[in-house]
Amino acid sequence: MLAGSATNVVFGLLRMAVLLAALESSPSGRIAGYDVAATVTYVWLGQGLLSFVVLWGDTALADRIRSGDVVVDLYRPWDLQWALAAEDLGRAAYCAVTRLVPPVLVGALLFPFRWPTPERWPVFVVSAVLAVLVSFGMRFLVNVSTFWLMDNRGVVALYGVGTSILCGLTVPLDFFPEWARFVLWFTPFPGVVQGPIDVFIGHGPLWTTVGHQVFWVVALFLGGKLALARAVRRVVVQGG
Template identity: 60%
Template sequence: MRSSAAPYARMIGAGFRRYSSYRQATVAGLFTNVVFGLLRVSVLFAMLDGRREIAGYDPARSATYVWLGQGMLATVVLWGQHEIGERVRTGDVVVDLSRPWNLQLALLAEDLGRAGYAVLTRFLPPVVFGALFFPFLWPGQGLTWLLFPLSLALAVGVSFSARFLLALSAFWLLDNRGPVSLYGMSAGILGGLIVPLAFFPDWVQTVLWLTPFPCLVQAPIDVFTEAGSPLIPLAYQLAWFGILYLGGRLAMLGAVRKVVVQGG
């Protein structure tokens, strides 16, 4: 069973079905995304204040940046940890570890199913709304339409791997809400959600691109808006996904030797 891909394929479907049951939450989240998208577009347009562009961001690219970012919020997941962290705290993770599969890969498959549902309900609607009512920068090359979904999938993979590592820290910290909160506060700013990374000084951009945070938002947006060669952000995302996934794998090997039950 360990070598079979069937259980992991079923986990993708399970993740999709699970999150599709939260219809009211989906509608509420979508409404909130659109409202905050309008606020963010207004702020960026006010910053332009008649100027042609700022750091390469003209009105069309600014609006595209905002609506792609709003759509990726629920798709990529920048805040919060994976629920496996709570299962570690309660000790229920013992059941997960006893199952005859690769737990990390199974949870990644489930997260891909969740992301697939989010693309349909939380990503496409804000992007369509933004394209209808604001200037929008569509890709000029056909290849971009293939590379952007790949970049978005890698962003989901990097996000999952980072949140999985944070969740596993509960094996050693017992209560890992501190690191999770710190990650949540950092991801939006350092990942390029709040403002484009191009707005930062050059040396700050260099430092940030040495971290995994731009993989989450800025890299997919750069691929979609064709800001330079798409191979650079894609290679960067792939490298960080491999590093973080391997880190999660190594952490799992250490965690299974330190199963601590705290509470019930």
């Protein structure tokens, strides 16, 4: 936990230096509505959300599918998808204290920072929880693909690389060309990182952002349930 928080801070300093240099090169000192305070907040909140929502590295279910241990999970009297979602929410609650708060405090104490207005705080909390669920929905589908691929490490690697860019972690999505922003907001990716940040700093339409997240939570959970239902038909257990 300590090592992860320290790493987040170091990379936060590097990302902030790059983006602030980009702002300095702009005649107005702003890019796509982002001034220094908004950019600093974007960087440090993004560093905190990185582990909170788990953008990559979640292969627990895929590993159990490859080993065959998933059969034990399927025998248990629970809904596997909802059980894993509940576990992920518990993990996120822990990370909110240990991985989300520290980078935000570093940014707020050392640099210009933009705090949300009082009425936005509860909406941000809701948006952050929805971001975890959107991320879980996508990660669940990536992991379930192991039922067909047997080894989905290639899919996991592509997902990790693509998500960093498409969710708004590398640079704000408003830095993208207009056509790219239009296309991306029809995907679930912005709801993982860019959405909660927009709610926090007051950038963009509030309820449209939250509505986008709600839609994709429902769509991804339904897609995951359908994929799991089809996948279990392929499960073969030898012996026992």
